[in-house]
Amino acid sequence: MATQYLDDKYERDYENHAFAGTDRVGRVQPGECYHLYPQCVFEAFAESQLPELLRTPLNSLCLQIKSLHESIGDFISAALQSPEPLTVRNVVNFLKMIGALDENENLTYLGKFFLSMLPVDPKLGKMLILGAIVYCFDPILKIVAGLSVRDPFLLPQDKKNLAGTAKSRFSAKDYSDHMALVRAYEGWKDAEREGSAYEY
Secondary structure: OHHHHHHHHHHHOOOOHHHOOOOOOOOOOOOOOOOOOOHHHHHHOOOOOOOHHHHOOOHHHHHHHHHOOOOHHHHHHOOOOOOOHHHHHHHHHHHHHOOOEOOOOOEOHHHHHHHOOOOOOHHHHHHHHHHHHOOOHHHHHHHHHHHHOOOOOOOOHHHHHHHHHHHHHHOOOOOOHHHHHHHHHHHHHHHHHOOOOOOO
């Protein structure tokens, strides 16, 4: 019964997430298909994925748009499925707050020559620049690297207590998540020198 349901669903909706790409790369053949998720999850799949413009942070994109001498609002509103105007206004206000844009929405020196050139989120880029100015670039670089990726203290639900214990051990001195990232990295480097990085 479930196999028949999957076959019927495939015939009706070939663009469904579970089958995306099969018609474009020549992998469609007669036979059986097994998916490793329950039927309720299969039924909850969206017909198609949201456009990237609607599911990614706009900070870096807006900065890149301004570096091309375009109006942020006009450029983004021309997209087929553009974000809400309030979202764009919030991003512009944030870029003004960190000093990347002036009050007239023009790039500042910081935004033009530094933040728009760095391949990280503008707020993390500003952290790097300020870290270099106040001579603490090395720990700031570790913090920015840790904030640029998935939280290293996230584990599967059954190991949540283990992750919490490790995080509290690294931040025990000052209760800082940022310093926990620095100490975790330094501990991993020490373990790598001793040949036990994998276990760390």
